[in-house]
Amino acid sequence: MNDIDRRKFLKIAGLGALFGLTGLSMFEVVTKKHIEAAVEKYKILPNTLTAQRWAIAIDLKKLDEKIINDCIQACHSIHNVPQIAMQKEEIKWIWKETFEHAFYEMEYPYMPEQMKNLPVLVLCNHCDNPACVRVCPTKATFKRKDGIVMMDMHRCIGCRYCMAACPFGARSFNWRDPRPFIKEENSEYPTRMKGVVEKCTLCCERLEIGKPPACVEVSNGAIIYGDLANPDSEIRKILATNYAIRRKPELGTNPCVYYLI
Amino acid sequence: MLEYALKGSKRYWTWVCFLLVLIGIGFIAYLNQFQVGLGITGMSRDVSWGFYIGQFTFLVGVAASAVTVVLPYYFHNWKKYGRIAVIGEFLAIPAVLMCMLFIFVDLGQPMRVMNVLLHPTPNSVMFFDMVVLSGYLILNLLCGWVVLGSERKSAPPPTWIKPFLYIAICWAPSIHIVTAFLYQGLPGRHYWLTAIMAAKFLSSAFASGPALLVLLCMIIRKFTKFDPGKEAIQSLAKTSAYFLIATILFYVFEVFTAFYSSIPGHMAPITYLFSGLDGFTKLVPVMKVCAVLVAIGTIILVTPPLRKWEVTLAIGALATFLGMWLEKGLSLVVGGFIPNPFERVFEYWPTLQEVLIALGVWSLGFFILTILYKIATTVKEKAVFDKYGQKQIIE
Numbered sequence: 001m002n003d004i005d006r007r008k009f010l011k012i013a014g015l016g017a018l019f020g021l022t023g024l025s026m027f028e029v030v031t032k033k034h035i036e037a038a039v040e041k042y043k044i045l046p047n048t049l050t051a052q053r054w055a056i057a058i059d060l061k062k063l064d065e066k067i068i069n070d071c072i073q074a075c076h077s078i079h080n081v082p083q084i085a086m087q088k089e090e091i092k093w094i095w096k097e098t099f100e101h102a103f104y105e106m107e108y109p110y111m112p113e114q115m116k117n118l119p120v121l122v123l124c125n126h127c128d129n130p131a132c133v134r135v136c137p138t139k140a141t142f143k144r145k146d147g148i149v150m151m152d153m154h155r156c157i158g159c160r161y162c163m164a165a166c167p168f169g170a171r172s173f174n175w176r177d178p179r180p181f182i183k184e185e186n187s188e189y190p191t192r193m194k195g196v197v198e199k200c201t202l203c204c205e206r207l208e209i210g211k212p213p214a215c216v217e218v219s220n221g222a223i224i225y226g227d228l229a230n231p232d233s234e235i236r237k238i239l240a241t242n243y244a245i246r247r248k249p250e251l252g253t254n255p256c257v258y259y260l261i
Numbered sequence: 262m263l264e265y266a267l268k269g270s271k272r273y274w275t276w277v278c279f280l281l282v283l284i285g286i287g288f289i290a291y292l293n294q295f296q297v298g299l300g301i302t303g304m305s306r307d308v309s310w311g312f313y314i315g316q317f318t319f320l321v322g323v324a325a326s327a328v329t330v331v332l333p334y335y336f337h338n339w340k341k342y343g344r345i346a347v348i349g350e351f352l353a354i355p356a357v358l359m360c361m362l363f364i365f366v367d368l369g370q371p372m373r374v375m376n377v378l379l380h381p382t383p384n385s386v387m388f389f390d391m392v393v394l395s396g397y398l399i400l401n402l403l404c405g406w407v408v409l410g411s412e413r414k415s416a417p418p419p420t421w422i423k424p425f426l427y428i429a430i431c432w433a434p435s436i437h438i439v440t441a442f443l444y445q446g447l448p449g450r451h452y453w454l455t456a457i458m459a460a461k462f463l464s465s466a467f468a469s470g471p472a473l474l475v476l477l478c479m480i481i482r483k484f485t486k487f488d489p490g491k492e493a494i495q496s497l498a499k500t501s502a503y504f505l506i507a508t509i510l511f512y513v514f515e516v517f518t519a520f521y522s523s524i525p526g527h528m529a530p531i532t533y534l535f536s537g538l539d540g541f542t543k544l545v546p547v548m549k550v551c552a553v554l555v556a557i558g559t560i561i562l563v564t565p566p567l568r569k570w571e572v573t574l575a576i577g578a579l580a581t582f583l584g585m586w587l588e589k590g591l592s593l594v595v596g597g598f599i600p601n602p603f604e605r606v607f608e609y610w611p612t613l614q615e616v617l618i619a620l621g622v623w624s625l626g627f628f629i630l631t632i633l634y635k636i637a638t639t640v641k642e643k644a645v646f647d648k649y650g651q652k653q654i655i656e
Contacts, residue, residue: 087607088305097603104604131448137387138376157376158299158369161387163309167449169602173309173369175300194298195369251448 047210051227053128053147054202055256056213057235057244058121060099062222068096068119071215071223075200078214080191082181091172093200094123094215102247103259121215121223124149124170124200125247125255132162132171141197147228147256148202158195167251171199228256262406262413265639266632272484273635280628287621290614291366299369302615307607308598310367312591312615316622317363319469319590321440322462324356324397326470328433329500335426341492344641347412348481348489349474350405350429351633357398357436359626366618386443393436400429405633413640437462444597452530452597455518461511462589467504469585471497472558475578477634479571485638498574502562505581509555530596533606541606544595547587554584 044050075081075094084090099118100107107116126149132141133149140156143149163171177194185191189205192198202225203213216223226235235258244258269277294301304311330349333339342349365371382388404426411418441459448454475497478489519527532538534548561567561577568574595609611619 089300090306101603101605135385135387135447137382137385137391138373138380139382140376155373155376155380156370157373158371159364159367159387160309160369161385161443163306164450164597165447167447167602169307172306174298175302175304176298193370194300197369248449253448 043208045208045210049207049210049212051146051233052229053227053256054126054207054225055147055228055235055258056123056126056202056216057224057238057258057260059222059224059242059260060118060120061260062220063119063121065119067219067222068121070218070220071121072096074214074218075203077184078186078203079189080178080182080186081198082178083183084178084181089175091174091178091198093172093198094121096120097122103245105248105250106245120259122168122170122247123215123257124202125168125253125257126200126202128254128256129252131165131167131253135161135165137161144204148204149199150201150204151197151199153190153192153196153198156196158197160197162197167248167253168255171197173197262410262636262640265636269635273631277628277631280624280631283624284621284628287618287624290617290621293614294366294618295371299367301612303610303612305607305609307601307605308595308609310594310598311609312611312619313363313367315590315594316619317360317367318440318444318462318593319586320356320360320363320626321394321437322466322585322589323470323473324353324360325433325437325463325466326474327353327401328430329467329471330474330497331426331433332430333496335430339496341490341496344487345474345478345489345493347405347409347637347641348477348634350401350408351637352470352474352477352630353401353433354398354405354633355626355629357394357401358629359622360394361398362622362625363619366622386439386446390436390439390443393432393439397429397432397436400425400432404429405637409637409640413643434463437466444593449602450597451519451524451526452593455515457511457514461508461515464504464507464511465585465589468501468508468558469582469589471501471504472578472581472585475501476575476582479575481634481638485642487638487641494571494574495569498562498568498578501578501581502559502568505555505559505562508585509559529600529604533599534592534596538600539606541599541608543608543610544592547592551584551587551592554580554587558584 072092072094076083076092079093081091081093097120098116099120100111100116102120102122126147128147130141130143130149133143136142137159138155138157140152141149141162142152158173160173163173174192174194174196179185179191182191203211203215206213211217213223213225216225224235224238226233228235230236238260239258242260244260246255246258249255302311302313327349330342331346334342334346365374368374377388377391404422407422408418408426438459441462444450444453445455445458475494478494478497482488516531519531529538533541534544536542537545558577558581561573562581567577599608600606
């Protein structure tokens with residue numbers, strides 16, 4: 001066997017291996033389902049509250065300062081959301097906005113002052129077609145089968161693409177270690193590390209053990225949750241008998257937080 | 262050929278040491294960011310991307326612009342570019358590396374960067390951006406090195422490199438198109454949500470890249486015995502001029518769409534950038550300087566006598582480069598986040614540490630560029646051959 005033959009052989013073998021490997025990995029990428037099966041599964045215990053499509057309705061007529069503060073307090077204390085005074089770095093899962101800003105596309109000059117300043121609770125909309133999930137390069141944010149848009153803080157690389165994509169400003173980023181800013185730590189819920197994105201997860205950990213979301217529990221009936229896919233559910237009955245609006249429906253993300261007005 | 266980088270004048274070593282010091286300062290600043298978190302930057306919950314991602318976006322353009330030299334040379338036999346084809350390819354290498362580093366320093370959890378490969382996500386544009394960027398880096402390293410290597414041996418480039426050269430040419434626009442898609446597919450960000458984004462990206466890249474090449478060619482000619490050629494420099498300046506005009510036009514199209522339609526969401530970011538919104542005006546001076554620079558660049562580059570006189574040409578090229586840098590490296594990214602999803606304005610301005618880290622990355626890029634250009638010019642000082650293996654005469 002002469003030299004040239006050997007060189008030729010090595011070249012072909014090398015190229016073959018290279019294309020084989022890249023081809024195989026590309027094949028895997030294309031055939032794998034966009035959202036891995038593993039992350040779609042979640043624990044269903046005997047008490048677990050299940051739904052085909054979770055949604056929330058917030059009755060603006062029933063909201064008052066006390067209920068709003070209770071909801072925020074309940075959510076943030078349970079989930080170890082740090083209280084950071086600096087607005088630049090603040091982290092919030094559910095918070096207060098005025099009607100004028102939460103629904104700015106509906107604002108008109110003659111709107112009653114009281115309506116403009118009407119307090120509104122805002123949170124992640126758990127969209128049907130979430131832009132954040134579409135853009136995440138690591139599937140750290142994903143949509144469960146029951147519609148909850150989840151956040152895996154262990155996989156998040158902190159690129160904040162989801163924050164740029166979310167048209168509702170529902171996501172927060174840990175600009176630094178959040179732990180020193182937690183007043184009373186709830187040992188039953190994990191704290192976060194710096195450099196990851198976080199947001200409302202519709203209290204999936206509470207649903208799992210048969211409890212309603214924390215904000216619903218303390219809202220004194222102002223927040224209703226339920227299965228949109230079930231015509232007999234409370235939320236469907238309320239939506240059928242009340243006029244409700246959603247934030248920025250024109251963007252096509254199909255938000256699943258309804259506001260009764 | 263790497264050994265060429267180890268022999269140089271005192272001036273060469275002073276420059277290299279200067280860059281190393283800046284890299285060191287940037288690295289120390291980065292260590293602090295790594296320790297404390299991205300809180301040391303000026304970014305916030307409302308403006309979640311800033312200077313780093315801006316630099317990345319701008320440098321993708323610089324990297325892609327290598328094609329403005331390589332394409333005329335290999336596709337249209339434009340022999341004037343025979344000498345500087347490698348100069349273009351070697352500019353792309355540090356530019357892509359800087360892009361990757363800017364994404365890296367922007368990550369909240371840099372140790373997890375491999376998650377992008379471990380969990381490949383084809384529905385994310387960022388995944389494709391990684392694919393096209395790394396592909397482009399490999400292609401330019403390969404093509405630049407092989408072509409230069411054969412020049413050193415006074416031989417024409419091997420035929421097997423040709424397909425790679427052609428692939429690299431077709432690949433170049435993709436890195437910028439994909440980066441534009443990163444922005445233009447997001448709901449609710451009116452400043453970015455425009456189909457012209459990719460076109461604007463390409464045009465501004467092909468304005469700023471050749472402008473930088475003009476400056477680099479002038480520097481090379483001044484400090485080495487290698488002359489890239491007057492005509493090559495003039496051709497680059499013309500390329501820059503045409504694309505600069507296209508960029509201005511594209512911007513005007515955007516302004517027309519926003520203001521003739523009068524849709525508040527579309528007008529707001531442009532109003533913020535040029536005259537301020539709700540009393541917030543941090544970026545207004547930036548945009549004013551940008552407009553002046555672009556005007557200077559355009560006037561010089563399109564006026565033949567001014568373009569031909571090298572003093573004004575240098576000013577024009579520098580103005581074009583800096584103007585495009587302000588537009589893409591700062592205002593484009595920040596403008597997309599203002600106003601925020603609640604129609605409120607939260608402003609952004611980079612912090613000193615953020616700037617030092619960015620400076621460190623830029624210095625690293627210039628360090629690699631210096632090494633590569635040192636090698637290329639040393640080879641070229643000895644002999645310059647075109648792709649047919651014919652020796653080119655230095656005027």
